[in-house]
Amino acid sequence: MAERRRSGAAGSMDAVGRAVFGSREGELASGGGRGTGRFIRMLPALLIIGGLLFDSLAPPNFTAVPLFVAAPLIAAPFFSLSRTVRTGIAAVISVIVMRISDGTSTQVVPVIEMITVLTGSVLALVINGVVRRGNEQLASARAVAETAMRAVLPTPAERIGGLQVAARYEAAQADEFVGGDLYAVADTPYGVRVVVGDVRGKGLDAVGAVAVIIGAFREAAEQERSLEGVAQRLERALAREGTRQYGLDAMEGFITAVLAEIPPGAATVRLVNRGHPEPILLHADGALEVLAPSAPALPLGMDLGVWPDRADAWVMPPGATLLAFTDGLSEARDASGVFYDPAARLRGRIFPGPEELLSALTDDVRLHTGGRATDDMALIAVGRPAEGQPVRRTTVKIVGRGDDTVRN
Numbered sequence: 001m002a003e004r005r006r007s008g009a010a011g012s013m014d015a016v017g018r019a020v021f022g023s024r025e026g027e028l029a030s031g032g033g034r035g036t037g038r039f040i041r042m043l044p045a046l047l048i049i050g051g052l053l054f055d056s057l058a059p060p061n062f063t064a065v066p067l068f069v070a071a072p073l074i075a076a077p078f079f080s081l082s083r084t085v086r087t088g089i090a091a092v093i094s095v096i097v098m099r100i101s102d103g104t105s106t107q108v109v110p111v112i113e114m115i116t117v118l119t120g121s122v123l124a125l126v127i128n129g130v131v132r133r134g135n136e137q138l139a140s141a142r143a144v145a146e147t148a149m150r151a152v153l154p155t156p157a158e159r160i161g162g163l164q165v166a167a168r169y170e171a172a173q174a175d176e177f178v179g180g181d182l183y184a185v186a187d188t189p190y191g192v193r194v195v196v197g198d199v200r201g202k203g204l205d206a207v208g209a210v211a212v213i214i215g216a217f218r219e220a221a222e223q224e225r226s227l228e229g230v231a232q233r234l235e236r237a238l239a240r241e242g243t244r245q246y247g248l249d250a251m252e253g254f255i256t257a258v259l260a261e262i263p264p265g266a267a268t269v270r271l272v273n274r275g276h277p278e279p280i281l282l283h284a285d286g287a288l289e290v291l292a293p294s295a296p297a298l299p300l301g302m303d304l305g306v307w308p309d310r311a312d313a314w315v316m317p318p319g320a321t322l323l324a325f326t327d328g329l330s331e332a333r334d335a336s337g338v339f340y341d342p343a344a345r346l347r348g349r350i351f352p353g354p355e356e357l358l359s360a361l362t363d364d365v366r367l368h369t370g371g372r373a374t375d376d377m378a379l380i381a382v383g384r385p386a387e388g389q390p391v392r393r394t395t396v397k398i399v400g401r402g403d404d405t406v407r408n
Contacts, residue, residue, distance in 0.1 A: 040078055044071040044087045048094055055098055068095055068117045072124035077131045084128045088121030152211045153378075156185045158355075161192040163262060164321075164383040166354035170328070170362055171376050180206030180255075181326045181378035184214045186221040191264050193221040193230065196324040196380055197257035197276065197300075212241045213255060213300075227261045228309040231272045231300070238301040254301040258324055262316065262382065269316040272309050275299035277330045282357070284319025284386060286348040319386035321354055328377025329361075332369050340368050354381030 051067035058064070072088035079087065095117050099105040105114075156165045167183050180199030185192065195217045199209040216237035220230045238255065256276040262269050271279065273293040281289045294312050316322065325342065332340040345364060351357040358379050365373070 040074075044075040044079075045090075047071040047074070048087075048090055052094055052098070060102075063113060065095070065113045065116055068092075069120035072121045073127065076124040076127035079128070081125070081128055081132065084124055088124055092117050092121055152207070152214050153182060153184075156380075160185055161187040161262075161264065162385075163192050164354050164385055165192075165380070166358050167378070167380040168358045168362060169376070169378050170365075170373070180210060181328065181376045182210045182214060183324075183378045183380045184217050185380065185382070186218055188221050190221075190225065190261065191266075192262045192382065193217075193227070194260040194262075194322075194324065194380060194382060195221075195230075195234075195257055196279075196326065196378060197255050198326040198328075198378075199255050209238075209241070209255065212237055213257070227259050227270055227272050227311045231257075231259055231274060231309045234300055242301070254299040256299040256327075260322060260324065260382070261311075262322070262384070267315060267317050267384070268313050269322055270311045270313045272311050273297060274309075277325060277327050279322060279324040280343055280346065281314060281316060282321045282323060282346060282349075282351075283317070284350070286350050288343060288347050289314065290343050316384055317386075318384050321351070321357060321381055321383035323357065323361075323379070323381050325379045326375075326377050328373065328375040329365060329379065331375065332365050332373055332377070334368050335370060335372075340365055354383045357381050 047067045048071050051064035051071075054062070054064040054067065068091040071091045072084060075084045075087040092114070095114050096105070099110040099114065104110045153167075153169055156167050158165060165185055167185070169181060169183075182195070182197045182199065184195050186194075195213070197210075197213060199206045199213070213234060216234050217230065220233035224230045224233060234257070255274075257274045258276040258279055259272040259274075260269055260279065261271075269281070269291075271291055271293070273279075273291075274297050276299075278293070279291045281291055283289075291312070291314055293310075295310055297307065297309065323342070323346075329340065329342055334340075342361065346357075346361070349360075351360065358381055361379065365377075
């Protein structure tokens with residue numbers, strides 16, 4: 001009996017190999033994944049092979065049916081429909097071949113075992129269908145949100161008001177584009193005006209708040225004579241939106257933001273900072289300034305009191321570039337928990353333009369985090385071109401490759 005079980009198990013192992021590993025789609029041991037992902041892809045086949053070995057070596061009173069039932073159930077949420085079907089077929093065939101080989105296929109207990117495995121395989125197909133429908137609905141929601149985000153965050157022109165402009169939105173996850181980071185640029189009678197902000201929260205609600213802020217900014221930037229007036233218009237827009245949302249708690253919808261204004265014909269930049277990470281001004285010679293506000297201010301929408309906004313001014317000579325960003329950049333961490341310091345990383349570096357600056361910066365952050373960013377980030381760079389400025393570029397040094405200047 002034991003010998004017959006061993007021969008039956010060997011034949012069933014071949015069947016499992018052909019059924020689960022045979023096609024290109026079912027190559028569970030392919031190089032497409034590593035670590036946990038590879039183990040999960042291999043687990044159903046390992047369970048079936050383990051069940052065959054157990055059945056061939058264990059005494060007759062012991063059964064490996066739980067392993068055969070578990071194989072398709074584990075495959076259901078992770079595999080495609082066809083691979084789940086093949087896993088279930090492999091499990092059922094393995095049990096049938098084993099019982100035919102040991103001559104017990106017509107006995108009550110073996111028949112119950114075969115029915116149990118078949119039932120588990122059918123249930124796995126139902127689970128697979130539910131998971132696939134859920135994934136399709138999630139993908140649809142993400143597509144809607146991404147379309148909405150791209151509608152309210154269009155890529156700005158490379159030249160606005162005589163200035164060079166570049167902007168980026170980097171999602172924390174490669175397959176997500178649903179966050180509350182925002183940016184906008186407007187060419188107004190008072191100069192080029194910029195806003196960069198971060199809405200508390202994520203999802204479609206955050207997209208709605210982004211639309212409110214950007215819509216209010218585009219209107220206020222054209223109409224308000226002062227940058228402080230633009231900030232107050234944004235504050236009022238958030239208050240109206242809170243009222244429209246049937247008493248939405250303003251504390252739950254605050255937005256950190258920095259507003260910038262570069263007047264025409266003046267080598268200055270003016271900022272109003274409402275609780276946002278401090279922008280950086282990079283000079284043509286590689287020097288930089290962190291533009292800290294003279295007085296701290298609360299984020300927009302906090303509704304904890306009324307204080308007059310105060311704009312601060314800095315000299316922005318030809319060849320300088322203003323860099324504004326959200327906390328997804330300044331709070332990005334490496335594997336040991338060290339925050340990314342954009343000022344330390346950019347000091348002494350020279351770039352031919354804003355686009356090259358953002359490209360190098362986002363690449364460097366990705367290397368710093370190892371691709372494990374936990375928050376979205378929006379970045380915008382506005383450069384004042386200089387006559388005869390040499391087109392030079394010193395790229396940001398790569399993190400973790402012999403660079404001892406990464407941490408101070």
